[in-house]
Amino acid sequence: MSQEAPRHPLPPFSKESATEKVRLAEDGWNGRNPAKVALAYTADSQWRNRAEFPKGREEIEAFLTRKWTKELDYRLIKELWAYDNNRIAVRYAYEYHDDSGNWFRAYGNENWEFDENGYMANRHASINEQPIREEDRKFHWPLGRRPDDHPSLSDFGF
Secondary structure: OOOOOOOOOOOOOOHHHHHHHHHHHHHHHHHOOHHHHHOOEEEEEEEEEOOEOOEHHHHHHHHHHHHHHHOEEEEEEEEEEEEEOOEEEEEEEEEEEOOOOOEEEEEEEEEEEEOOOOOEEEEEEEEEEEEEOHHHOOOOOOOOOOOOOOOOHHHHOO
């Protein structure tokens, strides 16, 4: 059992608490602070992210640092797909550009498993991305938290 302070909401999840957990994760990732985001995961959390398999907060922080160094002006929307007890499934899309100004939109699904204190112990991500033209971008809010009145993935038909 973890000695860390609980990270609410805690499992078992209801629709409301799972939706809140998803939004908190989205907000954290949109903040693009690798050290802060890594704290949402257990000390020995295991990930599958494309061809990388970070384990533990130190590797997760290094992974996120590399990611957000390459993926500039990153904006993400996550949406609850399903939940049960201590697991949540989400779908998401994010947009970013590289250092040459080429824009991309990535689509994915994640399966999350939480410990009893609300820290994510396992994260399995499946992601694909496509180049987009800058004028085809959909995510235009100022960097940081997505505004509450911004369209969702379902609103965009993603």
